[in-house]
């Protein structure tokens with residue numbers, strides 16, 4: 001965590017560099033492959049979020065409900081789009097629902113979805129979400145097992161009418177070997193493709209260290225943090 005308010009020119013340079021690389025990577029896939037950038041603000045000062053908004057960035061992600069809430073409060077004057085991207089504890093579900101995030105990217109079990117459905121029904125609200133897949137089968141990571149992902153996705157779609165499932169999310173394998181990282185992205189992308197008929201439109205993969213690779217594997221939403229705030 002840096003205590004660093006970056007000046008506008010610095011943030012402009014960082015943002016431009018990331019956007020150019022996204023652009024190059026997506027055009028290598030196809031001119032029709034559009035990629036959305038969600039800026040992950042968890043490491044940075046709230047002032048930098050406001051500056052990024054001035055530079056044209058609208059979608060921001062946080063991995064903790066509490067921090068999401070304080071930032072939504074502090075920046076309530078700006079028409080920002082907020083994404084919850086972190087592991088969600090059951091006792092935070094009500095707080096999260098009250099914040100009406102644009103997208104909860106981290107539904108990581110059927111159990112969590114069912115619990116969320118109950119709370120959504122009680123409040124008469126709906127929520128858009130992604131199913132998180134642990135495509136590298138890493139113990140340290142949240143997400144459903146790739147072998148069960150399609151089933152769980154369909155079960156959530158059937159049993160949770162208040163949750164609008166829009167696709168899948170993965171964190172790339174946490175290793176140096178690019179081939180293994182690529183495999184993990186391909187695993188998630190294959191599941192995404194198999195869920196197209198179930199309404200999946202978002203394949204969220206790629207962070208600062210691997211977003212170009214993720215795009216080449218079919219990601220259409222990248223979550224970039226540290227590359228913007230150095």
Ligand SMILES: *Cc1c(COP(=O)(O)O)cnc(C)c1O
Pocket residue numbers: 040042063085086171206207208209223224225226227
């Ligand atoms: C922190 C985080 C990111 C961004 O990570 P960087 O490597 O800083 O770009 C993306 N996705 C999730 C789920 C995160 O927790």
